[in-house]
Amino acid sequence: MILYELDAINEQYFSPYTWRILMSLNHKGLYKDVKRVPVKFSEKSEINNKGFNTVPVLNDNGTWTGESLQIAKYLELTYPDNPSLFGSSENMNLTSIINQMLDLKILGLLARIIVADVYDVLQPEDKEYFRKTREKILNKTIEEVELKSSKYIPILQKELNPFRKIIKTNNFFTGSKPMYCDYILFGFFMWARNTSKKQLLEKDDVLWHWRERMLNLFDGFAKKSNGYEIT
Numbered sequence: 001m002i003l004y005e006l007d008a009i010n011e012q013y014f015s016p017y018t019w020r021i022l023m024s025l026n027h028k029g030l031y032k033d034v035k036r037v038p039v040k041f042s043e044k045s046e047i048n049n050k051g052f053n054t055v056p057v058l059n060d061n062g063t064w065t066g067e068s069l070q071i072a073k074y075l076e077l078t079y080p081d082n083p084s085l086f087g088s089s090e091n092m093n094l095t096s097i098i099n100q101m102l103d104l105k106i107l108g109l110l111a112r113i114i115v116a117d118v119y120d121v122l123q124p125e126d127k128e129y130f131r132k133t134r135e136k137i138l139n140k141t142i143e144e145v146e147l148k149s150s151k152y153i154p155i156l157q158k159e160l161n162p163f164r165k166i167i168k169t170n171n172f173f174t175g176s177k178p179m180y181c182d183y184i185l186f187g188f189f190m191w192a193r194n195t196s197k198k199q200l201l202e203k204d205d206v207l208w209h210w211r212e213r214m215l216n217l218f219d220g221f222a223k224k225s226n227g228y229e230i231t
């Protein structure tokens, strides 16, 4: 299996969507069979040639799949005997809704907090492409966004309230075991952890402890990745 992901300096792999798949591959016990291949924002021909423009992209023995949620579903359906990412087909559908809602809400907010930090850890040849595309989306320069970044941390914290309610009584979002739903939100935290030194959660927050549990899964797979110590 080949997983295409974004390159970054110092192997600080940060794509939130790729993190969902890295965790899913571990969850399914398939990570040991995976070769990780970095592509650049500015040079993505390996995936472009197969019709994809974003990472993650998975090539499983000639079967190519793009879009993180589609990859997760592919893994679930192709490897049904490995631990389930969704629990049932009904839960898979529900998780798809959560995926869309979270992406809409959290991506924009977190981008306003960490975009300048992401810019700093890009490969030098990717900076021009990133600046051009992201400044167009944010309608501001990266530096202007950075000036207001701290304003968005409490807004992000508030948006996460529904998750806090759930994990007051559960270790993970659907119960005692992590599922794809956990990996969706966790991917965003890995985007921040592996690019930014900004503190997003307070230490007494139940989500802080959930994030610790997530970092420690699979023998500390995410914790061992190159990023910044979360304080």
Ligand SMILES: N[C@@H](CCC(=O)N[C@@H](CS)C(=O)NCC(=O)O)C(=O)O
Pocket (backbone or CB within 6 Å): 006, 014, 015, 016, 017, 018, 041, 053, 054, 055, 056, 066, 067, 068, 069, 133
């Ligand atoms: N909906 C897609 C989003 C993937 C995505 O936006 N990936 C970003 C990196 S985090 C990317 O590859 N961007 C390439 C570009 O902007 O050219 C998914 O869930 O996989």
